[in-house]
Amino acid sequence: MKRHVASLLAQALKAMREAGELPADLELPEVQVERARDRAHGDYAANTAMVLAKPARQKPRDLAETIRSRLPASEAIAGVEIAGPGFLNFTLTTAARQESVRVALRQGAEYGRSDVGAGHRVHIEFVSANPTGPLHVGHGRGAAFGDALASVLEAAGYHVHREYYVNDAGRQMDILAASLWLRYLEAAGEPVSFPNKGYQGDYIVTHARELFEADGREHVRTAAELGAGLPAEDDDPEGYLDALVARSRELLGETAYRRVLDFALEAILGDIRADLDAFGVHYHRYFSERQLVDQGRIEHALERLDQAGYTYRADGALWFQASVFGDDKDRVLRRDNGLTTYFAADVAYHLDKIERGFDTLVNVWGADHHGYVPRVQAALKALGVDAERLDVRLVQFAILYRGGEKLPMSTRSGEFVTLRELRDEVGKDAARFFYVMRRSEQHMDFDLDLAKSESADNPVYYCQYAHARICSVFRQLEERGLACRVTPDEAALERLDAEHEAILLDLLGRYPEVIESAALAREPHQVAQYLRELAAAFHTYYNAVPFIIDDEALRDARLTLVQATRQVLANGLGLLGVDAPQSM
C-alpha cells in the first residue's frame, strides 16, 4: 500500500513536469511516503511538496495543491488533504483498510513476507565466540540480535545463511588442550599444579573427567616428568604457559596431544551448540578456522593479496598495505616466526565467503571489535571486492547488574554469568525479547535481579499474553458451543467502525512494512517495538469491547479481526525467536 501511494505520487510529478508545472530539467526526487504518526493525519503522509518547493521555486502549499490535482484516481484512496506546512495526507477507504485482515488470514504464517530481498544471498556471521569455554551472557545479545536479524532478512525475501566462525586454531587451542590435560592428570591422582593463566573454569574439570572415563590412564604422565626444568611461573606467566604447552606436547606425542585437543574442542563446542540450540539459535554451519588453515585457504588469500600488489616484507614479517585502503596503519599477515596472524585467517575467511558466492556479508560483532573493521574492509577492497558488500553490525555490550551492582563477565576471572544461567534465571523468551528490543548500537543495562523479580512486567509477556488471550477467546467460544461461522472474505468487516478497531486494522496493515523496514535498516528491534504496540492495541480493544456477543454478524467480524491479530503476533514473535503460547 505504501508503494501504491508512492507510485501515485511519482505519476503525478511526472505529469506535472510534462505539463510544464515543474521545470523540465528538474530531477524528480525519490518520493518519500511514511505512515502518518497521528491518526488525524490520515493513513499515509508525503512531504514531497516541501522537498520540491525550493528547486521548483514555488510555495509548498501551492505545489501540494497542484500535486493533488494531478494524482491519478485510486480505488484505495478515499481522500487527500493538505496540512501543516505542505504535507499531503492520504486517507484510505475503509475497504482498503480492511483488506489487511483478509490478507493476513489468507497468508497465515506467510503474512509479512515480501520479496524486497529478491533472493539476494546474504551470509550472516554472529556470536563466533572462542571455543575455550561456555557462552557467557555477553554473547547473548549478539546471538539474539543476529538470529532475529537473519529471520527478518529471510522474511523480507533474502536467501540467508547463518554461520558461526569457530576459532579453533592458534595458541588458545594449545592452552585449552594443556588445561584439560592437567585436569585429567588431577583426575588420575597426579599432584600437578594448575597455572594461573590456564583456563580455570569448572567445565574444564568436568570434561577432563570425561576424557579420563573414555580413555582411562592412557595419557597419564607423572607430575615430576611434567615439571622438570620448567621456568618459574611467577617471573613470566605467559612464558611458563608456553613452556607447559610444549612439554605437554612432547610428553604426549603428537597423536595423543591431538586426541586431547580435539576432545577438549569437541566437548566445549558441544556445550556452545547446546546452549545456542536451547536459546533457539540454529546455524547452517559451524565454520572451522583450522580447516581454513589445513585446506591452504590462508596461503590462497595471501597469494591473492600479493598478486594484487598490496603486500611487502619488513622486519622479517609479511605486511598488508591496509593504510592504502583507509586503515590507520599497515597490518602483519605473517609474523617473523613464520606463523600467520589471526588477521590473515580472517582475510581468508572473508575471501572464502565471497568465493562461496554470497552477495552480502553481514558480520555481527561485539563493539570491542570496532577497531578491527577498517582492516577487514581494506583487505576486501584490495582483493577487488566492493566494500559495500561487507556490512558489520556492531553490537554494544549489555552491562550486567545484579542487585544494582555492576557485574564483570570476563572468562578469565572465573566469575561470570553464563548464557545458560541467564536462561535458567529469566527464561529464553524474556532474555531474547529483552536483548532485541533495543537498537543494537545503544548501550544497554541488564539487571538480572530486576529481570527475574519483575519477570511478569517484562514486555515479552505483554505480547505473549495478548496472544494467549486471543486463543482463550476461541476456547471460550467453543465451550459455549459457538464458532466463527464465516470465512475472512465473507466477514462483515465494514461493521468494524469503532476507533479501537480502526487502530488495530491500521496496525495489521503495517506489519509487512515493518518487516521490510527492519530488514533494510538491519534493525530487528523495530519488530519488537511494533509487537508491543500491536499487543497494546489489542489489550485496549479487549477491555473496551466484548467479542462473544449475540449479534452474529458483528461477532464474526470481531472474531475475524482478532484472529488476524493473533496471526500477526505469532508471526512477529516467531521472527524474534519467542514462543507464542496458547495459554498463560
Place this chain on the structure above:
RNA sequence: GCGCCCGUAGCUCAAUCGGAUAGAGCAUCGGCCUUCUAAGCCGAGGGUUGCAGGUUCGAACCCUGCCGGGCGCGCCA
C-alpha cells in the same frame, strides 16, 4: 593523546532518510474484575532531547567546539 559508539522523563528505552503536539514501560498518585485470562485496562503528574553555537521552511537526528560514559589503538586471538 588519537579513533569509533553513546548521552532523550526519577530509572530502562522508542521516536519510520530532517517532518506535524518528542512517545512507551517501570516507579508515583487516582480509578476498573457480577460477561471472553487483572501477566490486563482507563486517567494524572513528570522534558531547555548533556551544554554552546551553526546549517534550513523545519533539528533529538546534520556540522563545529566543549562536558560526561563505554570501547579500541599488539608481529595476541
